[in-house]
Amino acid sequence: MTLGPHPYYWPNTKELSYGGSPPIATRSGFMALACMPFLIILGAKTNPITALTGISHEKLFVWHNWVAWAMFVLALIHTFPFIVYHMWLGDIKTQWMSGGVWVTGVVAIIAQAWLTLMSIPWIRNRYYELFKATHFFMAMVFVIFFFLHCDFRMSSWDYFIATAVLYTLSWLYAQCRVYFEHGFRHKARISAESDETIKVSIDTAMEWSPGQHIFIRFLTGIHALTAHPFTICSVPQENGQNTLVFYIKQHGGVTGRLMSIAKKNPDTSISVLMDGPYGGIAAGRxxxxxxxxxxxxxxxxxxxxxxxxxxxxxxSAKSSSSSEDRxxxxxxxxxxxxxxxxxxxxxxxxxxxxxxxxxxxxxxxxxxxxxxxxxxxSGSVSAPEKNxxxxxxxxxxxxxxxxxxxxxxxxxxxxxxxxxxxxxxxxxxxxxxxxxxxxxxxxxxxxxxxxxxxxxxxxxxxxxxxxxxxxxxxxxxxxxxxxxxxxxx
Structure with a gap:
């Protein structure tokens, strides 16, 4: 769709101009813009795609990543033809000094490059706290400058309106779950199980299935501003007295803070906000x-x-069946x-x-x-000659x-x-x-x-x-x- 249609550039001459927007640049720019609603929705924990398909948000993240790369490549194809054209015309310095569409476009694509490259798995995993801290800020910078860059040309802002409506509805639904379904009543008991592992226990009346995860916001210090996903390591009990249990490996950021708290004050309690559960394995699967x-x-x-x-x-439920069946x-x-x-x-x-x-x-x-x-x-189990x-x-x-x-x-x-x-x-x-x-x-x-x-x-x-x-x-x-x-x- 990008490279198939011709011509890529108008047949301009020094005396005759058919327009200053190369066709390949206009075409790829609008295709990049059309990716935005899908990019934003696929990155949300609650979204219309999950509601319609039943596929949890973490499974959709692969599509979020691929749409991001497609949008970034299309943005680059949109950018460079303008540079080529104005270098040929000889007024690229004048265009840049005039600001406006050039400056907003450059800021937007720099923010987009940061978002895309920092999401490469080995970079994200290695610098997760930096990724987490900057991702939403750079996303906000990107959307604002992209909005200014489009400047209501043709139908460009229609895509922003669609994105805003869909994301706002998704965000509001998630907030309702946090504050109205779970509320402020939950407290997490923190204990250090080893030098590297933290145990978090939360008494609750909620239900969940094995393999699901919950986003937890620990209301302590600066980490009260961010929520982190953790896999649930327990199952609901038949008596309704359920306890969410998490075994968390210490890293930096919030997990390092939790380990510090657990070692100083064993079995201390911290107020938490919860969002979930998400994902997991279907009951009986x-x-x-x-x-x-x-x-x-x-x-x-x-x-x-x-x-x-x-x-x-x-x-245990099958104990009444024959031994062969069990x-x-x-x-x-x-x-x-x-x-x-x-x-x-x-x-x-x-x-x-x-x-x-x-x-x-x-x-x-x-x-x-x-x-x-x-x-x-540890103990008497020593490393043998064999593996x-x-x-x-x-x-x-x-x-x-x-x-x-x-x-x-x-x-x-x-x-x-x-x-x-x-x-x-x-x-x-x-x-x-x-x-x-x-x-x-x-x-x-x-x-x-x-x-x-x-x-x-x-x-x-x-x-x-x-x-x-x-x-x-x-x-x-x-x-x-x-x-x-x-x-x-």
Whole structure:
């Protein structure tokens, strides 16, 4: 649409002018302008597209990014033909000194370049607090100067009116959820589970499903101005006395502030505002699969707790069924961590889960593999000559092994309930998932929450399996479904 129509420039001469706006510049400029309503709406947590399709905002973010790049490229194609034309005409300095459309256009495209380039994943992840602090400010600068640049030419401001109406409605709906649905009554209890992990607990009457996330605004200091998304690591209880639990890895910004508060004043409470829940996995979705794989890395291990509890409740509900029916469902949980203190809070959370669900015998089909990748392995589990060392926690052996220590307060019975095994070294996610999905005719659900490298490895394995399914390769699964969650760390 940009390069197809001709001519790109009017056939002007020094004596004859057909116009000062090259056709390619006008065409690409209006196409860039037409991207704006979609760009803004796709970046909102609540938006008409989510309302119509049911696709949560974080899944639409990939479209937000691509529309941003399309709009940026179109803006560049809009800009340079004017430079070429006025350099040929010899009045580019005069045009620039006159200000107006040139100055507003340059400011708008500089702001747009900042927004687009800072959203490149490795830059955004590395400088997230800077990205967060500047994104909305630069977006405001861009919209204002873009508005002035268009100067009501033809139908240009119609796109701004459409954008303003749609975004205002989306914003107002989100604010109503924050202040009227959840209100100011919630307080978060903050505690340091390890030197790198913070536990946040919020008592609430709200309902949610496993894998969902909530935007939380901690009303303390400058961080009261921003909301951050965190994955919920608990599930609603049948008695209605629900507690939102989050395990958050310490970084800079608000998480660093929370860790500082937790260490100075253990179990302190902070008033919070909540927006959500969003995303997640549809209720009963994982029960549709013969096998499920849940992978958590770092604080993403918290997500696995909600999935485990959901599986335990499903297994308990099916206790009246035949043993053969119950064994058809399997859940394999893989947790990897560099935090030496992670094992303690994770095992304690599992023990609390067993007590809460009143589970006293092994859960059929459930296995949990904990992979410790830090350089100094605590207890008597030392790094072996090989890459991985399996430490069984079954029966009497569990009582002798320091993995089940007084510090962790985890009984051998609890270890047997969840089928826990501890390894040193990174998990081989590719081969593990390929092996689990290698049974012909099975359906497999895969969930991953962790660092980008872990998400990439799991996605690669899922793609390989899906390619085998499409190729109808013998011995492959009949279905593989992948869910990626990115808000726990």
């Amino acid at each position: 994982m029960e549709e699969f013969d096998r499920s794989v849940v992978v958590g890395g770092g604080a993403g291990a918290g997500l696995t707790l909600s999935m485990i509890e959901d599986f335990v409740r499903f297994s 064994q058809e469902k399997e859940m394999n949980v893989i947790v990897a961590t560099r935090d030496p203190g992670m094992r303690m809070w994770y095992l304690q959370a599992l023990e609390d889960l067993a007590e809460r669900q009143k589970v006293q015998k092994p859960v059929l089909g459930l296995s949990i593999h904990i992979h410790e990748t830090h350089s100094s392995i 991985e060392l399996e430490v069984s926690l079954d029966g009497d052996e569990a009582k002798k092994n320091s993995v089940v220590s007084d510090e962790c307060r985890l009984s051998g019975t609890t270890a047997e309930i969840f089928g826990i095994q501890v390894f040193t070294g990174r998990p081989d996610l590719l081969s593990t998932i390929l092996q689990i999905a290698g049974q012909e005719g099975t359906s497999v659900g895969v969930i991953v929450c962790g660092p980008a490298s872990m998400t990439h490895d799991v996605s690669t394995a899922a793609s390989d399996i899906q390619a085998q399914i499409l190729a109808r390769k013998p011995g492959s699964a009949r279905e593989l479904w992948l869910h990626r969650e990115n808000f726990s760390f």
